[in-house]
Amino acid sequence: MLSRTAESLFWLARYVERAEYLARTIEATLRATSLPDAYVGKTNEWESALLTAGIDNSFYSHYEEANEKNVIEFLSFSRENPSSIRNCIENARLNSRAVRTALTGAMWDVINSAWIDLQRVWQNGLSSRDAITEFLRFVQEISLRFDGSAYRTMLRNDAYWFSRLGLHLERADNTARILDVKYHLLLPQEEHIGGPLDYYQWTSILRSVSALTAYHWVYRETLKPWLVADLLILNEALPRSLASCYGNLVQNLDRIGVAYGRQGPAQRHARGIRNRLEHSQMDDIFQRGLHEFIQEFVADNNRLSDIISKQYLLPN
16 A cells, blocks of 8 residues: 555544544533533633643634633634644545545545535534534534444455554544543642542543443442543543553554564554553552653654654655
């Protein structure tokens, strides 16, 4: 496979996954701001949404206040935000067109129709909560349909494996950032862990990754921060956990290595991260510091993306 084809497939999957993540972030923030002040506390939930997405500095260069209208506009449609939902879907379509022959008809139809429908949504605007909710569900459905069509219709070859690499790298980064913002930045200094504010914030985090029901199935307990972290970091049964993402990354990198007849630094680096996750215990992670653990993970995840690019996606 040509390196530029692999790169387009890799980034196509990343952009679709990122758009869904932003939609889930906005949805969780809307739900949190609908709660009484006694539960929301003194935090600015819209500012935390920007911190979760890692674009707070970019936002404040264009807006003075992080409120509902400004943040939703910036995360959804802003041209100045490279990671806005609109830019993600547009970039996904550009990458789809570049590798049209490597995609199945079902995959192309999802992306192309999503881009067309998005133009109409953008022109009409999001004038009410109902319109915002409908838009966010639309974006999440795009990701589900695209992922489902890829899973059901693609040959299990290098095109599929490179697409999966992009998806799981992006998903791991998103899950880690959500956890980091909650534990390190979102909870006010004077709030006790386990209080009502803490409970509703952890609920919001689990909803944002569709894991609230899974939490109760696995632990059958009330929400506890260390159990939420255990689910999102170490539980391989949860598709969005860091452990699950790296199990899939190692598997798909190994398949690419076998197909191309050689292993390389990407396979070794991914295995190293997976092995650290497999041998980690939540007690040790919390004792060392959850924030420090996640920051190291995010840096390692970004490093893997760079290594994959150098090994496979850049022309030799």
